[in-house]
Amino acid sequence: MFLLKTWRSTAFGVYGYLNFTKSGFLEHSKKFKAEDMQTQIEGKNCIVTGANSGIGYAAAEGLASRGATVYMVCRNKERGEAALSKIQSATGNKNVYLEVCDISSVGEIKSFASSFSSKDVPIHVLVNDAGLLEHKRIITPEGYELNFAVNVLGTCTMTELMLPLLEKAAPDARVITVASGGMHTAPLTKDLQFSGTNFDGVEQYARNKRVQVALTEKWAEMYKTKGIGFYSMHPGWAETLGVAKSLPGFSQS
Ligand SMILES: NC(=O)c1ccc[n+]([C@@H]2O[C@H](COP(=O)([O-])OP(=O)(O)OC[C@H]3O[C@@H](n4cnc5c(N)ncnc54)[C@H](OP(=O)(O)O)[C@@H]3O)[C@@H](O)[C@H]2O)c1
Incomplete structure (x- = not known):
């Protein structure tokens, strides 16, 4: 067990060093198509959770800069408003809105969904970014x-x-869940809430990210004839507040 865990972490570290760092990004970005990067998406409605910080902020700003209507789902009103006003002034897009919701609460998500659904707008993109x-x-x-x-x-x-x-x-709807390559350091488990002793947050995060990918595969299968695409992705290693707080050693290296 210990050897398997060490092997998983080492293999992920080496692969990640080659692919998930800034140099990895620059290498991969040579294959990006210029026309894809300039696509305009006016008229598309997008929800981004965790949109006030890090990768969620970048995603919300990127979508807004391409003309989409963006609903930023954030748990903290002040942080959300600050991010909203930064995105509006950086992109000139006024169709950016704040929705306050704590994703750790099923009750709050239900209230959000109920009031948001009364707007009756089609959602083209849901980015599940909020995470910790x-x-x-x-x-x-x-x-x-x-x-x-x-x-x-x-x-x-x-x-x-x-x-x-x-x-x-x-048939133009998609759900993108920001998972993590860190999932490769842990197997899929039924112990979803880490009920055993010796709780390990890094391991629990890896387990959670695996479940996100497994759920995405399940949804993709269930909705493949309904015109909703489901995707999970690893964003690379990005220097964000979340990484600085949770993995300060990793953040500095
Ligand atoms: N950075 C990386 O290298 C990396 C690598 C792999 C995967 N990821 C994934 O990328 C996603 C974004 O992470 P990040 O690095 O950009 O970190 P971040 O800057 O800390 O962003 C996380 C976002 O999630 C929000 N959030 C956390 N708990 C929430 C809750 N209960 N309700 C609503 N929102 C909540 C945070 O809000 P607050 O500001 O209020 O805390 C913040 O907006 C995460 O899912 C993470 O697992 C990141």
Whole structure:
């Protein structure tokens, strides 16, 4: 078990060093098609969770700069408003809106989904970006382990409750879940909330990210005839507040 874990981490580290760093990105970006990078998406409605920071912020800004209407789902009103106003002034796109919702709470996601659904807009893109790596075993007020609550339960609840609006945009609808190559360091497990002793937040994060990918495969199969595409992706290693807080050693290296 120990050897397998060490092998998984080493292989991921070497592969990641070659592919997920800035030089890896620059190498891969040579294959990007210029016309893809300039696509305009006016009239498309996009939801981005975790949009006030890091990769979610970059995704929301990128979508807004291409003309989309963007709904930024953030848990903190002040941080959300600050990010919203930065994106509006950077892109000149006024069709960017803030929705306050804590993804660790099924109750809050249900309230959000219920009020948002009354707008009756088709959703073309849902980006499930909100995520975290919490080292301590924290239990949410609803009784779930926090990493699981945000990364798995929140992502799953948000996606399933947005399906009716995604179906309205079919066959042009897609759900993109920001998983992580870090999932390769842990196997798929049924122990979703890390109930055993010796809680390990890094391991729990890796397990959660594997579940996100497995769920995405399941949804892709279930909705393949309904015009909704499901994708999971690894963003590379990006220097964000989340990494600086959760993996300070990694952030500095
Ligand atoms: N950076 C990397 O190298 C890397 C690599 C692989 C995968 N990822 C994934 O990329 C995604 C974004 O991470 P990041 O690196 O950009 O980190 P980040 O800057 O910390 O962004 C995470 C975002 O998720 C939000 N969030 C966390 N808990 C939430 C909750 N309960 N409800 C609503 N929003 C919540 C955060 O809001 P607050 O600002 O309020 O905390 C923040 O907006 C995550 O899913 C992460 O697992 C990142």
